[in-house]
Amino acid sequence: MAVTENIPMNGAGIVSPRGLYAMAEALPLVLSFRPNYQLRSIVLRVVGAAMVLSSTGIWLMPGEAYDPEMALIKIGISVFFLFAGIALMMVNDPDNHPDAYFDPIRRELRVLQRSGQGRPRTVLRRGYDSLGSVRFKDRSVELFEIDGSLLIRLPLSLGSTRKLLREQLSGLVPILS
Incomplete structure (x- = not known):
């Protein structure tokens, strides 16, 4: 004033x-x-959330329950999807600009x-x-x-x-x- x-x-x-x-x-x-592109930010967040959800959803797929090689591959894929999804959701965080x-x-x-x-x-x-x-x-x-x-x-x-x-x-x- x-x-x-x-x-x-x-x-x-x-x-x-x-x-x-x-x-x-x-x-x-x-x-x-x-970020100049609001659509890009929304798409990255949606894809990131889908990857985080699919990291746990991969364990719900039907298959042989006691195959150790398949379990090791599932662990690797789910860890990758989890970290990549979190990174995509945080890439355009407005607090980081x-x-x-x-x-x-x-x-x-x-x-x-x-x-x-x-x-x-x-x-x-x-x-x-x-x-x-x-x-x-x-x-x-x-x-x-x-x-x-x-x-x-x-x-x-x-x-x-x-x-x-x-x-x-x-x-x-x-x-x-």
Whole structure:
């Protein structure tokens, strides 16, 4: 509430362009790494769950009950299905994806990854002055090193996020067209 008190608004209570820039100056901008394909995530989870269920279901198949060679093969297949199914179900876990924070006060980019206990841990910290350039694409933003190599590519879902990020980085980082 205290942040919005000093933001210029017009008579209708809508934030003016100067107010939008003031908000961009005051608040950090957060971009999350999320899987772009929701269908892929759902399919992997369903296939993973089917593999976990089939690891126990293989023992319900009819066959000779006392064949030791077949029992050894069933154990190997069920252990493989169990671990592969668990891996497929966890591959797109949203808690495993890092978040990128663009801090206008410190003028730095921070990438935070959650640890096993849920605590954020900084995996990348770069000042805006150490970035080479930035390029805005249709649905992403790319940050480049000073030598021109790609540092990080972040997905952008909203046009307002693109505008706020462009305003925050303009004048500090060269923007490529």
